Amino acid sequence: MSQRTYRAAIIGTGGIAHAHAQAVQASGGRAELVAVADVDAGRAREFAAKYDVPHAYGSAEELLAAQDLDFAHLCTPPALHTPLALACLEAGVTALVEKPPTLSLAELDTLIEAESRSTARVATVLQHRFGAGALRLRRLAADLGRPLLATCHTQWYRDAAYYAVPWRGTWESEGGGPTMGHGIHQFDLLLSVLGPWSEVTAVAVRQARDVDTEDVSMALVTFANGAVATVVNSVLSPRQTSELRFDYEHATVEVEHLYGYTDDDWTVTPAPGHEDVTALWGADPSSASSGHSGWFAAVLDAFDQGQAPPVTTADARQTMEFIAALYASAFTGERVRAGQITADSPFALRMDGTGAPWRNQK
Template sequence: MSVAPSPSVSAERVRVGLVGAGGIAVVAHLPTLKALQDRIEVVGIADLDADRVAKVADEWGIPGRYESVDGLIEGEKPELLIVCTPPSAHRDAVLKGLRSGAWVWCEKPPVLSLAEYDEIQAAESEGGPYASFVVQHRFGSGAATLKKQVQEGTLGRPLVALCNTLWFRPHSYYEVPWRGRWDTEGGGPAMGHGIHQMDLLFEILGDWTEVTAKAEALDREVETEDVSFAIVRFENGAIASVVNSVLSPRETSYLRFDFQDATVELEHLYGYDNSSWTWTPAPHVAADDVERRRAVESWSPEENIPSSHKQQLSELLDAMAAGERPRASGHDGRRTLEFISALYQSAETNRTIRREDLAAEGIYYTGMHDANFIYGSSRLAEASPSSTDGR
């Protein structure tokens, strides 16, 4: 199908349409859009639930109200379409937006497979429209400062990293019908929770080359995993461990980067600012090299820009105005999805998966999971009547 030419982005406010009127739209996106109202105008919102659309539209003063993506696009002709639906609806909404000529900003996870991601890339045009995905943690000033230091070699070579998303989701969380299922969520905490920290890990350390992983459903009643562990090797030689869990009562999001000359740590939960980061010089730097110690310790940016939807959207609007591909799209949008696919493939096949061996066909290209592999099989066996008390 041919792609409609991207509407020119004028100096006036960008016309924005919102797809999905649920929690993430109300909690994150609508406050963000209001904060940027000097640059955007929300012209319409769509959701299958007409009552919800009316309630949200009334609350936020949105004029256009629709029950379908098609109706929203046809009725309002948005320049930017923001997709806040459950994951299984991402592909269709993103493609409809791109083919109408709108740029698209879609919530995580991007889509349910690499095949779907490639469909989206094929629908993009040089100079726009492009599809970008919500991974707001790479957009804070702390991450930007560390990335610059890595590029300039200020901290020495990267050697070791930890990337932990240790969150807690009660059993009731999975009573929502689309959660914890391969066909509607595409995976467990690796796909829907840890994706933010993993994206930031790759933003700092670059491309990965291989992954060895284990994943299991230890406690939650889900089709997917509820915890995963992975060992990752990077092109630059660094090695990282990655843990994603929804079973951890003391919740934390923690990244640690050990370089030759410093350790850099980030600990937060759902968002950070500069105070969430610490830079620790290596003993030899602190003792012997005053200039290098100053370089390591003087990390604090001139501005304190928190990780946020607002910061990412601001950069996306800049890219639209310039007709340039935004960050968190294309190659570096696919990179994290490739890693998640490889993580599941490694866990289910008990093999190390190299990035260069990822195929453009087969089970882990068209999906994330081999249906013959059952997560939680040991837990289910222990819980079955035949395995207890001799019954």
Template sequence: MTVPLRAAIIGTGAIAHAHAEAIAALAPRVELAAVVDVDADRARTFAERFGAATVHSEVDALLAERPDLVHICTPPQTHVPLAVRALRAGIPVLVEKPTALSLAEMDELVAVSRETGVPALTVFQHRFGEAAQRLMRLRDEGVLGRPLVAVCETLWYRSADYFDLPWRGRWDVEGGGPTMGHGIHQFDLLLAVLGSWRRVSAVAARQALPTDTEDVSMALVEFDSGALASVTNSIVSPREVSRLRFDFEHATVEVEHLYGYADADWVFTPAPGHEDLAERWSAESSTADAAATSSHRSQLGAILDAFATGREPGVAADDARRTLEFAAATYASAFRGMPVRAGDITPGDPFYRSMDGGAVPWPAVKGATA
């Protein structure tokens, strides 16, 4: 009988429920061994609901249990410090987005992961849906032809009271607005499909919400492949939608969903003369799990598979860094009014130390900024 992997959760707030539900859905391959939270009552209630064996009030006590994987589900400013503690204890981590508040923090995490040889993983679950995996296989085979044009839209809505929590809408605690906390899932999948980006030209604004951060950003992106893309991140859009469209030489592949897609949310349109590709897409889609979504479960399942076979699980910190650099470049371009190339933001740049770069063109409304 296979011994289940022992998972632990740090922070039992809202997003932790998605992690615990993923762990429960993948039983008996994995079990929830322990939780910790600064709110003892919330931690106990959470543990009782999801069957955690032990509840702790201190992170060190949880790490002393030597779990096989620690899920970090705390507010963003604590992600890297907690991840580093776990890595130095020899325990792999799965960190909620955004992984870090800055490229400086991200590079610290990458360095500690390399030094210890312990995986530091980021939650980018949209990469692991069956349709996205199929798209990337077809891309790798070259049957779709060159990528030409892409559109990436996260058009969501958040009311003013969403920001009543003191850590929301602040550069120093949350790292940024929808570019960091909402659209990052969609443009991470965009980058996973299209590869290395070359240059970003962006704008950002605070249109309506009581935040220090932006509530909308828009970017035009050039990729090393020559592909061009537009990326919109908004939390002022009443009709909410998440949309990705990829135009290759031989097909258009697109998805429209909100917080997680199923296989049925994808549409495949072949270019004339390439109808065989649509037939293949349809045939492979017909064998997919119709109920499966691009969820924490899909990514955790892939991580468990990687652990079981000795492969490197995704999404590793050095890979996640590319996505975080894209966010930093979006802010730097928007606030400086000029294009930013990949690699431009180096340790001497203010945007390396914080996403606002000390250059936000509107006044703060929530207090301290980075």
């Protein structure tokens, strides 16, 4: 039986769109990029020419009306994710949405409800779940013993020039600061490994950047399985790093990288008497990076099997609820439990909820 080739489009042809185009190209013919769209029609045409895409449009509406698609990669600024995903669902096209998927928990619930009425799906691009090291870590969970504690640090550096882009640094356009747009990759991987979280205590501050959102946040997290973790998100750190450390009963497993890891970035330190863990970890080495290609391959596998593509809206909701809880704890000074942010909570409607404490500062 011949292999099916899925028809893909990219909406928004800025920087991250190139990673998506390259992932489609690397799919080995399992998908083809048939169209792109951007509000800057000239940029759309240039992007189409670069990747040999036959059709370029000046709007998502034009593209969705003209093309018969299996899925659309949404690579626009975050404020456009929800309306574009809704348009895709209405057209019966699965939306593959860059992070963060929405600006708020309420918007995500709107997508979940719309998805229930559509033949299509919504999936969030959180590619670090699909790197070889993350897949191996989840697979070896029973051999590692009970998870005890973890640290998750995203310490990056973004200067004033980065925030000069008009849609960056505001609650209305990005939904938050490094908690929403930068650290989400690392703590989403943390959540995918440790499972449901149960409680968050956090701080979020604006230390140095002239923006509306926080530029640093920190959280103490308790998980349903009893594990505890610290989470740090920063855009003020000149030595940039993305670090995850998991301390299990039988081993410590660590990864340090920046924007994508390979097997070379992971280390395993066995506890005395559990040296076999090292051999188990090294049994299936991989040279692949935790980039968009691995995630996209998982999407195509799900399509082949008639399943919802990863990361599903249910998966994304766990991560988005964690973000809302972090902000709620930071801005109210209270511990926040899973399930506590209900539909009528101000932190469900906006991530800044009752308002960042610095909002009236000069």
